[in-house]
Amino acid sequence: MSNRRVYHIDGGHHASGANTVSKISARLALAGYRAAGITLYPLVGPYLAYRAMKGKEDRTRKLERLGYASLARPRGPLIWVHAASVGETIAIMPMIRELRRREVHILLTTGTVTSANLVRSRLADEVIHQYVPLDLKFPIKRFIAYWKPDACITAESEIWPTTIAELARRRIPQIRVNARISDRSFDRWRNRSSIAEAIFGRMALVIAQSDLDAERFRDLGAWPVITSGNLKSDTDPPPCDEALLASYRKQIGSRRTWAAISTFDGEEKAAATVHKALKPKNGQLTILVPRHPDRADAVEEMLKEAGLTVARRSRNDVVTPETDVFLGDSIGEMGLYLRLTEIAFVGRSLTNEGGQNPLEPAMLGCAVLSGPHVQNFRDAYQHLVRKGAARIVKDVEMLAKAVHYLMINDLARVKMIDSGHDAMEEMRGALSKTIKALEPYVNPLTVSARLQPKAAAVR
Structure with missing residues (x-):
């Protein structure tokens, strides 16, 4: 599978024109997505209140979903790591611990109450935890402006167009680890190839679970893409009392x-x-x-x-x-x-x-x-x-x-x-491959962290 376009000598003009139209259509579609988010923003409060009533949001931390921080940002380099729910959080815990050994602060966001409880019980003081902001322009801009991440690492399969665009606008490297894409998702993105290329092409690096996943990410416009295996095979067995x-x-x-x-x-x-x-x-x-x-x-x-x-x-x-x-x-x-x-x-x-x-x-x-x-x-x-x-x-x-x-x-x-x-x-072995692939992004932050004066957190 490949998304490379072949232009024949006698048809180059038409192919180039079609390509331009596709790119314009992709930009318009993404702009429409952002505009819809802005339009619906006034409804976010009632939406979060309803989810809190159902037990799907933490009532005391709803503002985090709007990009308002509830904790202070520490001084020095910081990597934003996102895991959607419990499974993804467990998978990346060993990676987070390896990054912490390199003296870089980790801001970990998750999207569910259960995953937040898991972070509290297993990672404790190793990370700063916040609920992930909604994929809307104002919350995302507010979140990034406060935390000022030096890089963003996302686990597995979630795609948030507004977040990706805002990070790209600030030239913050976006890396996807333990990346996978289901048959259904791949077919959906392939049918919208220009939009896919506009999104996946903004990623600095994709570390895929399998060769098939890697090939699919390349087809959708991501580059470079490497294969590591599944990080879940390098996790510790789930504990028990x-x-x-x-x-x-x-x-x-x-x-x-x-x-x-x-x-x-x-x-x-x-x-x-x-x-x-x-x-x-x-x-x-x-x-x-x-x-x-x-x-x-x-x-x-x-x-x-x-x-x-x-x-x-x-x-x-x-x-x-x-x-x-x-x-x-x-x-x-x-x-x-x-x-x-x-x-x-x-x-x-x-x-x-x-x-x-x-x-x-x-x-x-x-x-x-x-x-x-x-x-x-x-x-x-x-x-x-x-x-x-x-x-x-x-x-x-x-x-x-x-x-x-x-x-x-x-x-x-x-x-x-x-x-x-x-x-x-x-x-086993996915963790070591993942850490090695992350080194070009992490090592400069480690050097910077070691040069930082030891100081309290700043706002």
Whole structure:
């Protein structure tokens, strides 16, 4: 795939003219996007208030979404790092720690309340955390003018045209790490190639997860682009409270278990079907962890209507021998749930498209099962399947058979678990490649930081 344009001698004038028209159209489209943002700006207050009422915004920090800082800017070089939500935040934590060792301040923005809580618990004083400003002209200009970042590093796949334009206007290098682009997003951008080139062409560097992602970013106008692998393979396993883990293991006792994690609508019903099919044979406990805990009430109601007994983590319910489903409706405890089993089905893959991250269950000693729709994690699944660490199931019946087989076949289950550990070792290295690629941008900031007088933060 390539976006290079070939001009024939007899058609050069027409091709050049078409190219000019496309560029003008792209500029007009982006200008229209910015103008729409300015027009809608008066509605931002009610919009944020509504989201806060739904628990999707932090009421005490809503002004950060408008670009108003709630903390002082420290003196010296500062890199703005953005991660949209929990998954992206976890993926870039090792990178952030490496950058901090180079004496550069890190301003980390995230977009969700859960990711902000995660930053508070795991990064503490290592970064300055703010909620990311809305992609509107006034909030973005206000944010950049205050923080004056020396570079901006964005994780994975979010594209915000106004932010990109404002950073480019100030000649602030924009770097995308652990970059990926889904099939659907790529098709959408390719159909708007001039707009894509106007946006992606402003990036100073793209560090892609896979060769396919790298080729796609090049086709959309980004340059230079390199491949690093997935930063998630270099992260530490998700932590858990050891005392809590011991308590639940005691409650579960000798019962067999399996987990359905990061599930979306329809997959909880599939898990219930699997549980009912296997219970007469195995008497197992099903651990069910919806991707969005705020759906837990509806999920519990569905499980009860199916005749199943439910214990919820958020209520600190005791898991008894009569418990059918342990509903993991808490935030930040995936490490707990995965340590309670050796079989994990990873959701958003059976009834929804895209898949979820299979690397955490693999690194925590689980045989991995997944539905067929795993486009967003294609490389990770291909590697795990090739190594024998994961199996793809096409429907609920096949999922039930796979869970049963792994429950009763210790050798097969242990073989998959061992293969997962081997696969994870082979996939490591993305962090070192990413840091090496960032050095031309970071090293001058490190030198500048070491020359700075030690002083308090300034406004």
